[in-house]
Amino acid sequence: MADNTEAENGKKDILNFVEQTVLDDLKAGKNGGRLNTRFPPEPNGYLHIGHAKAICMDFGVAEKFGGTCNLRFDDTNPVKEDVEYVDSIREDIHWLGFDWGDREYYASDYFPRLFDLAVRLIKEGKAYVDDQTSEQIAEQKGTPTVPGTESPYRNRTPEENLDLFMRMNAGEFEEGARVLRAKIDMASPNMHFRDPIMYRIIKTPHHRTGTTWKVYPMYDFAHGQSDYFEGVTHSICTLEFEVHRPLYEYFVKELADESYCPRQIEFNRLNLTYTVMSKRKLLQLVKEGLVAGWDDPRMPTISGMRRRGYTPESIRNFINTIGYTKYEALNSVSLLEHAVRDDLNKKATRVMAVLNPVKVVITNYPEDKVEMVSMDNNPEEEGAGTHEMPFCRDIYIERDDFMENPPKKFFRMTPGQEVRLKGAYIVKCEEAVKDAEGNITEIHCTYDPDSHSGAPGAARKVKGTLHWVSARHAVDATVRLYDRLFSVENPAAETERDFREMLNPDSLKVVEGVKVEPFVAENAERGTKFQFQRVGYFTPDYDSKPGALVFNRTIALKDSWEKEQKKN
């Protein structure tokens, strides 16, 4: 192990309870002072932000105390699993910034050893084959308040059990015909001890082992032992496995001794407002076409957040903020949004884009003149440089930035009032030109030639500064505006309603005819983070092509003006 953390090196580092437990074990010299964690996804879906929390814990604690973290695919149920998911899981972990080196394992690699252990337990009279249907077994299990009853097959001889188990794996019986159960205690107050099923027959081919096996181990009979085979010291999982822990320990005891014994520790799952985290529900959204796929930018998946423009740093910072406890919390999505804005504010290139354009003609500006004005790429970052943007007589501004009869404290364009066009000149609105229906088609302004940004005459104070784009040079783009997927705070809590009824109908708005400055079109590579000034953070979607630009809104800028308006 590494030296005992920053906690002892002066810098005050607050450990969460899991880290504290791990540190205590290391100090006590357990497992020879070794630290090895594991992240064990089942390859049956895409990773979501809840998994990100587990990843940060599993890899993070190993990193912090000089241990290692394995990636283990928990592939014990071929019916639900697929290689498609294996690839996406690898990609998502790497994207988050973690690496498992050559320690990539599969529970399916342990099928032979698990089978051997099962055989041993059968011979020792600790396991038996049950011929009953799942309904019968469920009925005999009792309820949390009523003890179970024993199976009539419970006292078969080890010889008979062994013969039956071998034949189960040879494919002699149909799925569901027989199972192997641990012989523990049908009256245990812990439901998981009421003779849990160890093996069931599955004839669906496995994505890695094909048709080699006809019986597959259940989670409880595979997980702890897999940890043991790998040398995992701390098996960190979420709270719902708390009641499984005694069973974990029961099976692991068949292999381990004092010199090395893995240990399970549970922390709270991540719940986020205005979304769902259940894989079943996410899969349903995808399958029913309610979203565009696992990586739809509204999804709480890692791939969705990546596509939306969230950064790995923002996700990690968020997870760090919400912490790890044993309290089942509901985390406000505004915490996540804050982390995203905070990171993007430091990283995003500032550009101009007008989402809902209205044309402005600067009547006293020479008709043929074009001048290049200089724009900061990022005022938050020293050395981010500048880029140039064309300015001419015809420009676009946001339709919302003009009002003929404005409310109080409207600092934008209105007849008779001066505003600054960011990076260019101060202009004064003279009149709004309307069509027969009274719609504003064009706004006429005059500019002050001495007010160019940086010039001596520019020092004059004006209340508002607007973003704009040259109408002659603007490039058209499509923008996708994303909002929260659900319209209720905690969809999972409203069990009486179908969760699909709670979807936010306005979670996606597509805006065509957006005008962006040429610099944006020239730099619209995947992964680029832009701030459309005064609007929000945007990133090119993978659907975007030269000539058909598409941007995803990662998150809007905070808007205290809008907030003010809503109050009135």
Add this chain to the structure above:
RNA sequence: UGCCUUGUGGUGUAAUGGUAGCACGUCGGAUUCUGGUUCCGCCUGUGAGGGUUCGAAUCCUUCCAAGGCAACCA
């Protein structure tokens, strides 16, 4: 009503028997060529009762509330 777990401002999280702190949020203000950022200030908390102690969010106890456990899922 069996077993396990958990209750700290609106939300999340610290305080490891010794001044209840931090972040987000809200509201207000300052700065600003982004109504962004930054800065300053305000607000709101130990689920309830009893006990141990010089001293309790922390230990004990009773109660209340919430979550988990009855897949041949993980």
